[in-house]
Amino acid sequence: MNRERVIELLSKVKNGEISVDEAAEHLRDLPFKDLDYAKIDHHRGIRVGYPEVIYSQGKDLEHLKGIVAHMLERDANILATRADERVYNAILEVTDNVVYHRLARICIVNPKEVEKVGKVAVVTGGTADVPVAEEAAVVCEAFGNNVERVYDVGVAGIHRLFNNLDRIRDANVVVAVAGMEGALASVVAGLVNVPVIAVPTSVGYGANFNGLSALLTMLNSCAAGIGVVNIDNGFGAGYLASQINKGFMGRGNR
Template sequence: MDRETLRDILIKVKEGYLDIDSALEKFKDIPFKDLDFAKLDYHRALRVGYPEVIFTEGKDIEHLKHILLDMIKREITAIATRMSKDTYEKIKHISDKMIYNELARILVINPKENEKVGKVAVVTGGTADIPVAEEAAVTLETFGNNVVRVYDVGVAGIHRLFLNLDKIKNANCIVAVAGMEGALPSVIAGLVDVPVIAVPTSIGYGANFKGLSALLTMLNSCAAGISVVNIDNGFGAGYIASLINKGFSGNGVIK
């Protein structure tokens, strides 16, 4: 339950449109809904401004269906991450109130048009990094942020980055996604005056160690203003970037 829903219920009680027992019924699952196999944190949006996010990898299909149906019933706009196409094919029949993005591997639950604020640039070193970048971008858009995508501008052809620098420099925050040696965030952070969130990807040859070399490069960057998330963690980068962008835009988190 988010702040707007809570406020609406309280206003209806105050104005006599909703009796106290009915209001209590709506509050019964605060702080969480116990499904035995899962405890859905419906209080999270009230605490931190964003609803619970469902990580789908490893979940039993029937468990996942019950979780999604409960969230759909409450008309909560939320996302389920790391959902494979195979998993989506198994659950898509449960409701038409879901949109699946195969590239980002994200399912948006109860999608709705929301006012988007500020601007976040999502930048990749190469096209192979795009799935991770899209996870960040879709997360940002679902949470109400304007996103500009600048893909395939890595350091092997750095002129491509310079020719797109105007799109990047006027953003409130930048998500820089790169594999291989992971140099892109350091280069960007040396050219802009806003926070850069570095996302190492598992893209690369053997000594890349499935993203470890990119992660270490980003952690050891001599350019200030960089924070680093885990390997392939586009969602985490998008979440942090949303908090930063909304703070810069004077909107705080989702109300």
Template sequence: MNRDDLKKILSDVKDGIIEIDDAVNSLKDIPYKDLHFAKLDYHRALRVGYPEVVFTEGKDIEHLRRILIDMLNRDANILATRMSEEVFENIKDISENMIYNKIARICIINPKDVEKVGKVAVVTGGTADIKVAEEAAITLEAFGNNVERVYDVGVAGIHRLFLNLDKIRDANCIVAVAGMEGALPSVVAGLVDVPVIAVPTSVGYGANFNGLSALLTMLNSCAAGISVVNIDNGFGAGYLASMINKGFTKNGGER
């Protein structure tokens, strides 16, 4: 339930369209619905503007099915992250209306048409970083943001970045995804006047330490205007970028 849903319920009560008891029934699961093994936060969109997202990795299949079915019964637009193909095969029967992206490992269940605003550029150092970048990009699109994808423009061939700067600079926020030494966000942040969200990936050889070297590089960047999320956390980067982009657009920003 979001703010618009709550306003409609209150307006319908005021206008006599629905009874008070029916309105109370609609609100009964605020602040959450208790399934014992999970507490579904149907109040979240009302509080923070975005609904609860389901992290699927590690969940028991039957628990996951019950969570998703309960959300479907509320006609929710469900974003389910870190979903393997095996898990998708086990839950795809719950709805005929699903979009699954095996690269991003994201499933959107019962997708709604969402008006998209502003623009976020999602940039990668290499092709191997795309699975994390796509997690960010699809999260952004699901939350109503226009996305410009600029892939494989890392510092090893920095001319590729320079030749795509116009597209990158046209965004209200930038998600920069890189593994190896993780230098891309620092370079990008020195060339733009908008926030850069750095995403270290676990792509790299042994001394990359599964993304730790990239994470430390990004945390130690001398370029200002960078925030850093956890290793491979495309979803977290997309969520934060959406908040920045929508805040910029809401306040009348144009580029």
């Protein structure tokens, strides 16, 4: 349950549309519902502005279906991240009202129209980084942000980046996704006047150490204005980018 739904519920009580007891029944499972194998955090949307998201990888499929079924009882718009085909098919056993973003590995269950504001630019070094970038982009869009995708503009052909600078500079925040040595974030941060969220990916040859080299490059960047998330953490980058973009919009920016 998010803040808007609580306000709507309280307004109905105030206007005599529902009784206090009926309202109390709606609020009964706040702040969380205990399913034994999961504690569903209904209060998260009120506390932080975004509802709980299901991390699918590693979950038992029966547990996953139970979580989705319970969240649907509250008419929730559900994001399930790190969702492979098995997860998608399991959710289909609960509801067919689901959109599967294969590259991003995200299922959006009970999708709802969301007004999109501002702009987040999601930029990748190479095409192999696109799945992580798509995770960030889809999360941003689901949370109500416009997204500009600028893919395959890494430093090996830096003229491609320069050719797309106007599109990148038009955003309120940039998500820079790169593997190999991870130099893209530093270059971008030196060219824009907005925050850059650096996302190292596990793309690269042996000495990349599954993304460690890119992570260390981004952490040690000499460019200011960079924040770094964990390796392959497109979700974390998209979540943070949404908060920054909406913060800009709240101050009357683009």
